[in-house]
Amino acid sequence: xxxxxxxxxxxxxxxxxxxxxxxxxxxxxxxxxxxxxxxxxxxxxxxxxxxxxxxxxxxxxxxxxxxxxxxxxxxxxxxxxxxxxxxxxxxxxxxxxxxxxxxxxxxxxxxxxxxxxxxxxxxxxxxxxxxxxxxxxxxxxxxxxxxxxxxxxxxxxxxxxxxxxxxxxxxxxxxxxxxxxxxxxxxxxxxxxxxxxxxxxxxxxxxxxxxxxxxxxxxxxxxxxxxxxxxxxxxxxxxxxxxxxxxxxxxxxxxxxxxxxxxxxxxxxxxxxxxxxxxxxxxx
Numbered sequence: 491x492x493x494x495x496x497x498x499x500x501x502x503x504x505x506x507x508x509x510x511x512x513x514x515x516x517x518x519x520x521x522x523x524x525x526x527x528x529x530x531x532x533x534x535x536x537x538x539x540x541x542x543x544x545x546x547x548x549x550x551x552x553x554x555x556x557x558x559x560x561x562x563x564x565x566x567x568x569x570x571x572x573x574x575x576x577x578x579x580x581x582x583x584x585x586x587x588x589x590x591x592x593x594x595x596x597x598x599x600x601x602x603x604x605x606x607x608x609x610x611x612x613x614x615x616x617x618x619x620x621x622x623x624x625x626x627x628x629x630x631x632x633x634x635x636x637x638x639x640x641x642x643x644x645x646x647x648x649x650x651x652x653x654x655x656x657x658x659x660x661x662x663x664x665x666x667x668x669x670x671x672x673x674x675x676x677x678x679x680x681x682x683x684x685x686x687x688x689x690x691x692x693x694x695x696x697x698x699x700x701x702x703x704x705x706x707x708x709x710x711x712x713x714x715x716x717x718x719x720x721x722x723x724x725x726x727x728x729x730x731x732x733x734x735x736x737x738x739x740x741x742x743x744x745x746x747x748x749x750x751x752x753x754x755x756x757x758x759x760x761x762x763x764x765x766x767x768x769x770x771x772x773x774x
Contacts, residue, residue, distance in 0.1 A: 527685060529557050529624050531767040532720025534727040536695075538761050541566075547576035548693050548761040549583040549617075556590050558598055558623040561637050561763050563693035565616045565663050578615025578666060585610050586621055598623035600632040605673045608664050616665035619676070620651070620691055624769070629683055634676030635661040637763075639691035640702060641681055645710045647702045649681050653694075658750035661694070687769040688713070690726065695762035698743035699733040700726070709766075719766040727764045733757045 531554065537546025547564030562582050564575030585607035590598055592606075600621040607619075618635025631639065631651070638651035654662040654677065662671045683689075688709050690696075696705075705726055712722040733741055734757035747754035 525685075525771050527624060527627055527683065527769050527771065529554075529559070529689075529767040530719055530770050531559055531765060532718060532723050533559075533763070533765045534720070534723040535764075536727050536731055536762040538695075538759060541576075541761065544574055545576055545580075546761045547574070547579060547617075548695070548763040549576065549580040550691075550763050550765055551583045551587050552765065553587060553590055556593070556595075556598060556623070557625075558590055558600075558603075558621065559691065559765050559767065560586050560600075560619065560621040561691050561693055561765060562620075563618045563635070563637050563695075563761065563763070565618075565661075568615050573614045575615035575617060578611060578613040579617040581611050581613045582607050582617055582619060582664065586619075590623075596625055598625065598630065600630055601673065601676065601678050604632050604634070604664075604676060608673050611664075611666050614666055616663040616670050618661055618663055618693070619673075622689065622691060622767075624683070627683060629679070629681040629689065631679045631681070632673075632676045633679070634671065634673065635663055636694040636697070637692065638697060639689055640705065641683060642688045642690065642706050642709050643684070643686065645706060647706055648687075649679075650702060651677065651679060653697075658746060658752075683769050685769055685771050688722075689765075689767040689769065691765040691767075692726075692730075693761060693763045694743075695734070695758075695760035696726065696730050696764055698758045698760065699730045699741050699762075701742060704729065704733075713768075719768050723764040723766040726766065727762050730762050730764070734759045734762070 562579040564579035568575040589606040622631040636653040641649040737756035743758040
């Protein structure tokens, strides 16, 4: 199992290197018959420049053996009362990993995982959450808030999880204790997939700054040039950061702000988490 929670949380680097070296870096062709699919995943996390010393407020994990991964985005408003919401998002993801270990092999229920992870969280704060697992030829996922994921096939986005928000820039969020939204408020998805598909999960630092076609363009180029998913994630995150700093370009966030009646243009500087998973044949 490869576990990643944030850039300042240690994990077995040799396991990571082994995964990258022993896996095929290109996307496999469409899988037919009874072949088993697997995820070949990598990630990139860029904390907000002002939050690097505290590790930022995003968290994520990748469980290679269990074919599951997740992202979470701690709500920064807690800083106004002296709370680092990154502690809650990291605990939520850490608890999710432990809950996944208790799930039936090959039949992970992300909604159940999130319920267990939330119920055992003790840190103050609140967070969005998205957990995804591959079972046979389907992705099973739950998303609560404005993190989420897309699935790319043959250069087109075939699925995008919708955001959940109570109002503009007021996302659904899990909170320690009885406050906030409940895990049961998250949207549950079952998405059929095939070999050659690419899954991109991220926090709002990604989706607020890049349109689907921009993400897809990076993925298509990466696949054509044989880049590994970790490098693809790095390229997507770098482009999202570039857009976040651009005051002269329309972004998904500025378009949403304008639709809500605000005068806003350009990107939104934020923590950025990107997890990229190539769906391949288990024999690749």
